[in-house]
Amino acid sequence: MTLIVRSKIKEYVPNMQVAGDFAVALDLKVQQIVKDACARAEANGRKTIMAKDI
Secondary structure, eight states: OOOOOHHHHHHHSTTSOOOHHHHHHHHHHHHHHHHHHHHHHHHTTOSSOOGGGO
């Protein structure tokens, strides 16, 4: 499942080129952050992930 949209990265940094592998690497990092946040929330007895879980 892709969470990151490459075109939005390009909009965010209009004066830079965005390599194809950058979006993939960023997506993998975000997925791991979300997984870790889920684990922390579950460990604290919650079913809601919050900013404090990052």
